[in-house]
Amino acid sequence: MSTAAxxxxxxxxxxxxxxxxxxxxAGRMLATGYLFGRHLGQRHGPGFEFAQYRAWQPGDSxxxxxxxxxxxxxxxxxxxxxxxxxxxxxxxxxxxASMDFASPGGALNKxxxxxxxxxxxxxxxxQQGDELGLITLASDCRxxxxxxxGRLQWYRVLAALRDLRCGGxxxxxxxxxxxxxxxxxxxxxxxxxxxxxxxxxxxxxxHETELTDLLGRLANGSRDVRAVCLETAAERELPYRGVxxxxxxxxxxxxxxxxxxxxxxxxxxRQAYFEExxxxxxxxxxxxxxxxxxEPLDGRLRRYLTDTP
Numbered sequence: 364m365s366t367a368a369x370x371x372x373x374x375x376x377x378x379x380x381x382x383x384x385x386x387x388x389a390g391r392m393l394a395t396g397y398l399f400g401r402h403l404g405q406r407h408g409p410g411f412e413f414a415q416y417r418a419w420q421p422g423d424s425x426x427x428x429x430x431x432x433x434x435x436x437x438x439x440x441x442x443x444x445x446x447x448x449x450x451x452x453x454x455x456x457x458x459x460a461s462m463d464f465a466s467p468g469g470a471l472n473k474x475x476x477x478x479x480x481x482x483x484x485x486x487x488x489x490q491q492g493d494e495l496g497l498i499t500l501a502s503d504c505r506x507x508x509x510x511x512x513g514r515l516q517w518y519r520v521l522a523a524l525r526d527l528r529c530g531g532x533x534x535x536x537x538x539x540x541x542x543x544x545x546x547x548x549x550x551x552x553x554x555x556x557x558x559x560x561x562x563x564x565x566x567x568x569x570h571e572t573e574l575t576d577l578l579g580r581l582a583n584g585s586r587d588v589r590a591v592c593l594e595t596a597a598e599r600e601l602p603y604r605g606v607x608x609x610x611x612x613x614x615x616x617x618x619x620x621x622x623x624x625x626x627x628x629x630x631x632x633r634q635a636y637f638e639e640x641x642x643x644x645x646x647x648x649x650x651x652x653x654x655x656x657x658e659p660l661d662g663r664l665r666r667y668l669t670d671t672p
């Protein structure tokens with residue numbers, strides 16, 4: 364690929380995404396960038412049920428306008444439908460305190476990057492008529508938005524994402540009591556549908572193996588589970604100079620270190636941890652990918668979706 368082509372592949376950088384602020388717009392831009400040039404086949408058949416009218420927006424097809432309603436009201440309105448489908452996307456989002464970390468000078472922290480990625484994946488799901496649901500992972504697993512289909516469902520997920528904040532630790536209640544840590548699926552979650560896709564967005568900082576074990580349980584049966592590990596350039600490289608104080612955002616534990624002396628060992632240990640994690644998850648049927656949140660999301664998302672079978 365030429366340099367010019369590579370630049371076109373990655374045009375929405377983290378600073379641009381941070382400046383946008385609006386999850387709806389960010390999700391649309393990212394998803395549209397992926398869909399550009401791809402043929403979207405129409406889906407025909409039963410299962411469409413009228414949901415609601417909404418105001419026409421730039422980008423909506425003229426074929427989606429209810430022209431009979433326009434003739435009566437002189438307002439451009441789009442008729443939305445819900446689609447009953449066996450295809451379902453579950454977004455599992457880590458909201459623990461460590462997700463609030465950003466590189467020095469970084470435009471987005473891991474959580475902000477994850478929310479924009481979730482918004483884009485949700486947009487793609489509703490575009491093809493799939494159901495969409497949202498679960499958060501922190502001290503416990505919470506069902507934030509039950510799975511459903513349609514554009515209105517995407518807006519529900521966006522609203523939930525806007526309201527979320529980072530805090531706590533994975534399995535915090537068990538840590539406090541000294542009991543074995545186990546992340547339990549939220550009450551009300553039951554999904555054995557054929558072809559259900561579960562995408563887990565996390566930095567995979569776990570006290571023991573609680574998140575790994577959860578993904579293994581989710582991958583049982585017909586579910587397709589994908590793990591997306593979010594990390595900053597600072598976490599990957601430890602680029603600091605001189606003696607620095609490092610603090611665990613979840614436990615508050617502190618330590619002083621000189622990166623000049625520990626950087627090589629740190630990088631090797633971090634790489635070994637993620638290689639072992641990848642191997643373990645693959646053995647349980649879970650695909651594992653690492654995303655650097657300081658790199659442009661649009662190009663990384665396109666490569667991920669293109670490379671994912």
